[in-house]
Amino acid sequence: AVDILVNNASVMTLAPTVGQDAASYDAAFAVNVRAPFLLTALLAEKMAAGSGGSIVNVSSTAAGLGMPGMAVYGATKAALESLTRTWAAEFAESNVRVNAVAPGPMRTSKVVAAMGPDMGGMGLTTALKRTSDPTEVARVIAFLASDRASYMTGAIVAADGGRTAI
Numbered sequence: 194a195v196d197i198l199v200n201n202a203s204v205m206t207l208a209p210t211v212g213q214d215a216a217s218y219d220a221a222f223a224v225n226v227r228a229p230f231l232l233t234a235l236l237a238e239k240m241a242a243g244s245g246g247s248i249v250n251v252s253s254t255a256a257g258l259g260m261p262g263m264a265v266y267g268a269t270k271a272a273l274e275s276l277t278r279t280w281a282a283e284f285a286e287s288n289v290r291v292n293a294v295a296p297g298p299m300r301t302s303k304v305v306a307a308m309g310p311d312m313g314g315m316g317l318t319t320a321l322k323r324t325s326d327p328t329e330v331a332r333v334i335a336f337l338a339s340d341r342a343s344y345m346t347g348a349i350v351a352a353d354g355g356r357t358a359i
Contacts, residue, residue: 196246197338198236200229200273203251206265207307218265225269230276233291237284245288247338250277251330252295254353270295274349281347290346292337297353298324320355 204224206217233248240246255263256270273293280291298304298315305312316324333352336342351357 194243195236195239196243198232198240198246198248199251199334199338200232200248201251201334202228204266204269205303205307207262208265209262210264213265221265221269222272225266226272226276229273233276233280237280237287237289237291240289241284241287246290247342248280248284248289248291249334249337250274250291250293251334252277252293252349254295254297254351254356256295256349257357277349278347285346290342292342292345292348292350294330294333294337294350294352295357296325296330297351297356299327299330300324301327316354318356319353320359323354325352325354 202224204221206213206221208214208217229250237246237248250273252274253266253270255267256274258267260267274295277291277293284291297319298312300312308315312324316322330352333350337345337348337350
């Protein structure tokens with residue numbers, strides 16, 4: 194039995210549109226959009242056959258903000274947010290809730306390796322003037338997956354230090 198799915202795998206491409214190669218573009222869409230689509234199609238049906246469940250998609254503030262060098266990554270996350278809303282409508286009758294969390298600048302090893310230890314100063318773009326620790330975002334994911342969020346579906350929850358508020 195499956196009652197929780199967290200679509201968290203991600204490929205982050207950092208290249209200007211003109212310099213973006215087709216292989217990186219395809220890889221980003223395969224991991225960030227196609228994989229969650231296939232997993233959700235398979236597991237939502239199993240959740241619906243049981244007592245329901247919760248699907249949490251991990252998006253990014255890049256889905257809604259124009260960020261140079263992140264056109265492909267942002268597009269994949271915007272697609273995932275669109276799927277979140279559609280799946281919420283499709284699966285609600287089966288008691289399967291679908292939400293997303295949109296983290297802002299987060300200190301993961303992948304991001305630090307790509308952007309350097311100060312992450313290009315991205316923490317300074319938030320209202321809280323810092324990057325997040327992954328555990329701060331994990332708590333939001335855990336909440337959305339839990340019964341405490343039982344009346345939430347189709348929501349995109351910003352865990353971004355106020356980045357999208359300012």
